[in-house]
Amino acid sequence: MELSEVLGLVEQARGGDKQAFGQLYDEHARRLHRFIQIRLPNETQAEDLLQETFLKAWLxxxxxxxxxLNFSAWLYKIARNLVNDHYRKVYRTPTSEDIEEHMELSADHNIEGDLDRVMMLEKVREVLPKLKTEYRQVIELRFIQEFSVIEAAEILNRSQVAVRLLQYRALQRLRNIINENYVA
Structure with missing residues (x-):
């Protein structure tokens, strides 16, 4: 869907048009659900937070x-805040679900050029939960969800420069953990 279409639907939804909001839901729900599901261990909780995200957006x-406005980034920001609130309520740190099906490293996003992609994917899958939350979030947004730096910055409520730096540090830490655990 083109940006102009999205903004048109947002404008209609602001005026109370439920059908327009329904179209926005249809356009964004699947990817947003995947974003939430990666962060929550329970499918029912992920569904609940997806619905709560759209309810908050509607209100x-x-x-x-x-x-x-980047409507998609705004929705992801709402979802991220709801996930964080959920974990604050249950006093535990979010963990990353098995991301094998979601993470496909392309040649452009090769973390360690001299390692085989398949081996790297397995190593990344194993060590991703060991990263700090902010590092895990930036890697998930940039490489799993395939958001641009601009979109990731809006979702994380940081500047583009901060996201690039965070991504650099996250990848550096990921390399270090992989080297510590897998390189003799």
Whole structure:
């Protein structure tokens, strides 16, 4: 869906058009569900938070400023905050689910050029939960969800420079953990 179409639907939904909001839901729900599901161990909880994300979005639409809006990034930000709130309530740190089916490293995103992609995927899958939450989040957004730096910055509520630096540090830490655990 084109950005102009999305903004048109957002404008209609702001005016109370439930069908327009339904189209926005249809356009974003699948990817947003995957984003939430990676962070939550329970499918029912993921579904609940997906619905809560769209409910919060619906309720916030009248106050939403359209200028410079990236609706998708705004939804992901709501979802991220809800996931964080969920974990605060249950006093435990979020863990990354098995991401094998979600993570496909392309040649452009090769973490360690001299290692075989299949071996690297397995190593990354094993060590990703060992990373700090912010490192795990940036890797998931950039390489699993395939968001641009701009979109990741909006979702994480950070500047683009901060996201690039965080990504660099996360990849560096990932390499170090892999080297510590797998290189003799």
């Amino acid at each position: 916030a639409l009248p106050k939403l400023k359209l200028e410079g």
